[in-house]
Amino acid sequence: MDFSHILNSRKITTSVVLGVFLTLLSFGRLYAQEQKAPENGQETKTEEKFDPTETIMEHIGDSHFYHVGGGIAFPLPVILYTNKGVEIFMSSVFGHEGEEIHQGKYYKYALVHDKVKAVTGDDKTIDATASVFDLSITRNVASLWMSVILLLIIFLSVASSYKKRVGKAPKGLQSFLEPVILFIRDDVALPNIGYKYARFMPLLLTVFFFILINNLIGLIPFFPGGSNLTGNIAVTLVLSVITLLVVNLNGNKHYWGHIFFPGTVPIWLWPLWWVVELLGIFSRPFALMIRLFANITAGHIIVLSLISLIFVFKSVAIAPVSVAFVVFMDILELLVALLQAFIFTLLTSLFIGSAIEEHHH
Amino acid sequence: MNPLVTPDLGLVVWTTVAFAFLFFILAKFAWKPIMAAIGDREASIEKALLKAEAAKEEMERLVHENEALIKQARAERDQILSDAKKVKDQMISDAKEIAHKEGARMIELARVEINNQKAVAMADVKNQVAVLSIQIAEKILQGQLEDQKKQDELVSQLLKEVKL
Known part of the structure; x- marks a missing residue:
């Protein structure tokens, strides 16, 4: 009896999670960046025609000013x-x-x-x-360095509490982050890379927490956040190039042998094989780059579109609907922030794993 | 080209610099000690678990040993008890036999004694009877011989009886 209850509740949980994912897939990824909304309101009052596309592009792009909100902006x-x-x-x-x-x-x-x-x-x-x-130092660069400093503060203090509390149970921030670190190690690195995982742990952890914290900072609509760093193709480009380099510089002779000397393939097909494999080398990091960029940017665009509705309709009445949807999207974005950091790390470790795998034919 | 999908080279440079900086600092001063500490802690937990397992096995072994000892002690006790019972039975039967023999012997002795006493008593009675008979005879004789006539009569009778 008790067991069936547990099973039922698990089924429910699974279907809820699945539902959330499906909603996510059908609606796209959502994100918040609304600090300029009041300003736009003022703009519309001056009888300028409100152009949501321009506003949205301005928000998800980069800028030489850091808007704090209410029309105040830091020069950079x-x-x-x-x-x-x-x-x-x-x-x-x-x-x-x-x-x-x-x-x-x-x-x-x-x-x-x-x-x-x-x-x-x-x-x-x-x-x-x-x-x-x-x-x-644009808005994104400033945000980038803030997140770097934040990550350094967090993890250097966690590292120091590991040094202080040798052999003891984790405490505070340390106990909050340890399960995440262990998750990356035991559920991402170890099953995908294999026993040589330890070498790649620093990279995977850095990538995971870098993407995660920038996703989360992007969710904050005003000053410390307000940037769209992980939704910027330059940033995801750098991250995916790092993956590309790490994967291919660590590729063993089986990996390269499979690419250049595909044993069972007829010789006359080899040139075609090389083309396909070389495309594969680049397409996987390319997909990583596009996936992170598109997920985060799409989220921003949807949230900003919902906010823009208020100004498009020039009606306060639409605001509660917009805000309700934005809150919903923001919550989904929290999930997406975690999910995208996880997926990037997971796929990176998967590619590393396939490059250093030892085949025994 | 859409500015969204055009990587800004300045940002590429800054991201590379910032990420490399972050990576090297964290790798050296955060991930290395953190992973080492987690590894050490896990190793020590594993060791402790193995020790606990060994201790459990040792306990089980001791319990088994104790049980065996108790079993053995019980068996010994039962053995001793049954031995004691045997000895007791033996002793009782021996005692009975001895008592029986002794009784028989005493009865025999008693019988012999009784016979002896009876013989003695019979002899005594015989003597008494003899004495009494003599006395009675004496008295009778005395009575009969009191006057002269009767004495003479007797003498003559006796003389008659004596045949020469």
């Missing part, structure tokens, strides 16, 4: 590596709205589509002779 440092030398100035030189042109040491600069460009005149025509490499 602009670092330019031009063909004439390095230029450093604050983004406040472009004015509050980012409309002004700044006369730098070497060129005139202006913000074109929120990017710093060298311009020739006052009409913002791009200077074709200038080559400008933008290394500015």
Whole structure:
């Protein structure tokens, strides 16, 4: 009797989780970033036509200003590596709205589509002779370093409590994070990589917690968050290139042998095989890059769209509906934040495992 | 091209730098000691569990040993008790036999004694009877011989009887 109850409740739990996943798949991934909403409200009051696409793109993209909310924004440092030398100035030189042109040491600069460009005149025509490499501390870079510092604080303090409490049960933050670390080790690394897992643990743990904390920071709609770091293709590109490098630099002779000398395949098919295998090498990290980027960005877009509905309809009445949906989406996003960090780590360890697997034919 | 799917090279550079920095610091100062500590703790827990298992087995062995000892002690007790019973029975039967023999012997002795006493008593009675007879005869004779005539009569009778 008792057993059947437990089984029933498990079935229910499983179906609830499944339902959540299906909802997720059909609706897309959801995410919050709504700090500019009141501002947009003011914009609409000035009778400008509200363009949700522009607002949303602005929010999920990068910026040279860090919006705190309520129209207040921090200027951020602009670092330019031009063909004439390095230029450093604050983004406040472009004015509050980012409309002004700044006369730098070497060129005139202006913000074109929120990017710093060298311009020739006052009409913002791009200077074709200038080559400008933008290394500015943008909103994403600032958020990136904040998350790095946060991760360092968290894990260095956890490491110190491990040193202090040798042989004792974990306590506090340590006991909160230890099950996660053990989960990565026992359920992600060990079954996929095998007995050589220990070498890859630092990378997998760093990747997991880096993605997780940035996903979570992205969920916060105002200052410490408000960025869309893991929903930025540059960030996911770097992470997937790291996976690509780690997998292929650790590939053993079986891995490469399988790619270049597929024994049972007829010789005349080998060139085709090489093409397919080389595509495979790149397509797997590529899928990782797109998966993380698309999941997080789609979430942001849906949440922002729901908020934008209020301004599209120019009605407060729609607000409760929007807010209710946004709360629902935010909760789903919490799940997605964990899930995407987990999937990235899981697939990375799976690829590593397939590259270092020892075949015994 | 859509700006969303165009990687910004500046951000690529910064992400690479920040991630590499994070990775090396965490790998050296966080993951290494954390994984080592977890590994050590697990090893010590495993050791403790093995020890507990060994202790359990030892306990079981001791319990078995005790049980065997108790069994053995019981068997010994039963053996001793049955031996004692045998001895007791033997003693009782021996005692009975001895008592029986002794009784028979005493009865025999008693019988002999009784016979002896009876013989003695009979002899005594015979003597008494003889004495009494003599006395009676004496008295009778005395009575009969009191006057002279009767004496003479007797003498003459006796003389008659004596045939020469």
